[in-house]
Amino acid sequence: MYTYIVEAGLAIRKHEQDLARIESRVVELQMPGRFEKLSILKSLKEIIADAVKQQSKTIVLIGSDKIINAAVSIIAEFDATLGIIPLGEPTTIAKMLGIPYGVEACEVLSSRIVKRVDLGKVSNRYFLFGISIPDSRNLTMECDGRFQISAVAPSEVLISNFGPQSDPLDGQLEVIVSPSTPEGFFSRLRKPDYSHASVFPFKKLTIRTAGESLPIFEDGQAIVKTPTTIEVAPKKLKIIVGKQRKFV
Amino acid sequence: MFKNENSDSKAGDTVIGQSVKVEGHFVGEGNVLVDGQLQGSLKTKHNVSIGSSAKVKADVEAVDVHLAGELNGNVKASGKLTITGSARLTGNLEAATLAVEEGAMISGKCMVGAVQTKSTV
Numbered sequence: 562m563y564t565y566i567v568e569a570g571l572a573i574r575k576h577e578q579d580l581a582r583i584e585s586r587v588v589e590l591q592m593p594g595r596f597e598k599l600s601i602l603k604s605l606k607e608i609i610a611d612a613v614k615q616q617s618k619t620i621v622l623i624g625s626d627k628i629i630n631a632a633v634s635i636i637a638e639f640d641a642t643l644g645i646i647p648l649g650e651p652t653t654i655a656k657m658l659g660i661p662y663g664v665e666a667c668e669v670l671s672s673r674i675v676k677r678v679d680l681g682k683v684s685n686r687y688f689l690f691g692i693s694i695p696d697s698r699n700l701t702m703e704c705d706g707r708f709q710i711s712a713v714a715p716s717e718v719l720i721s722n723f724g725p726q727s728d729p730l731d732g733q734l735e736v737i738v739s740p741s742t743p744e745g746f747f748s749r750l751r752k753p754d755y756s757h758a759s760v761f762p763f764k765k766l767t768i769r770t771a772g773e774s775l776p777i778f779e780d781g782q783a784i785v786k787t788p789t790t791i792e793v794a795p796k797k798l799k800i801i802v803g804k805q806r807k808f809v
Numbered sequence: 810m811f812k813n814e815n816s817d818s819k820a821g822d823t824v825i826g827q828s829v830k831v832e833g834h835f836v837g838e839g840n841v842l843v844d845g846q847l848q849g850s851l852k853t854k855h856n857v858s859i860g861s862s863a864k865v866k867a868d869v870e871a872v873d874v875h876l877a878g879e880l881n882g883n884v885k886a887s888g889k890l891t892i893t894g895s896a897r898l899t900g901n902l903e904a905a906t907l908a909v910e911e912g913a914m915i916s917g918k919c920m921v922g923a924v925q926t927k928s929t930v
Contacts, residue, residue, distance in 0.1 A: 707833050707834050710829055711832075726822075759828065760822065762837070
């Protein structure tokens with residue numbers, strides 16, 4: 562049985578016709594289920610918990626990266642499969658999973674290619690795509706209790722599970738330290754060359770700051786502050802993916 | 810598995826760029842590309858490439874090692890060790906096969922031939 566959860570917000574209201582098409586198409590593809598729209602009266606956690614209680618094996622999120630990032634941590638605690646229908650704002654996550662926009666995503670849902678992907682865990686919450694620290698000043702990272710990394714130039718730190726240098730099936734996450742591009746033509750000519758990012762695979766990462774705590778962001782929202790520990794949760798989430806996904 | 814901006818690396822590889830400093834005992838499964846600073850030890854089941862701008866103070870153990878920068882420490886390659894003209898090695902080297910370019914500076918003992926490898930625990 563399926564439960565479809567629709568993201569709240571203006572972007573979705575513009576897509577009422579798309580929603581109606583999706584509702585018809587899922588019935589045609591023999592994936593009928595309950596449609597729930599998020600509102601202030603009922604939280605995402607309550608809807609998902611109710612769905613699982615009513616034997617919904619597949620939770621389908623209709624919306625942007627925002628609802629996906631919010632739901633992943635909740636769904637990871639249940640034995641349910643996550644499906645996605647991107648609608649409204651463009652989603653990076655759906656592209657990585659090979660899921661097309663709008664009603665075409667229903668075909669991917671019906672083909673039901675399910676992968677168990679890794680999740681990252683920080684401060685008792687899970688993330689699917691990645692988290693970031695825009696300012697790496699005074700930051701020290703300890704990888705798997707074996708070695709320490711520190712930035713010698715202003716950089717952004719990304720903890721990645723998905724991406725060109727990250728495989729969500731490999732049982733590890735990656736720290737990507739991307740130096741900030743210096744301003745000015747002559748600054749860029751000065752050595753050393755900070756144009757390339759550094760990449761470190763890990764299973765457990767401890768982040769500390771020498772001075773004040775720094776916020777860590779997921780999808781533009783601060784979720785936790787340093788010091789903190791980030792770990793991989795291998796094969797934690799079942800997710801329906803498309804053939805055009807960016808991983809094997 | 811993925812295309813990425815570091816053209817010599819792929820998912821699972823470690824890249825130590827010029828903007829970071831690493832201290833400690835690095836043990837990896839994939840390839841390691843070093844262009845920055847590393848202090849401690851470096852051991853991997855695959856290959857190591859130390860770029861011309863790298864400054865490494867560590868013992869290095871890998872299958873193939875490509876050295877183009879500065880290394881203070883011993884290097885052990887169960888496959889091929891390539892030392893380019895810009896390399897500066899201060900330490901002993903042990904490799905199954907060795908190739909050295911003109912201009913390379915090496916100060917240490919040299920053993921070339923079949924390399925005995927210890928099993929990794």
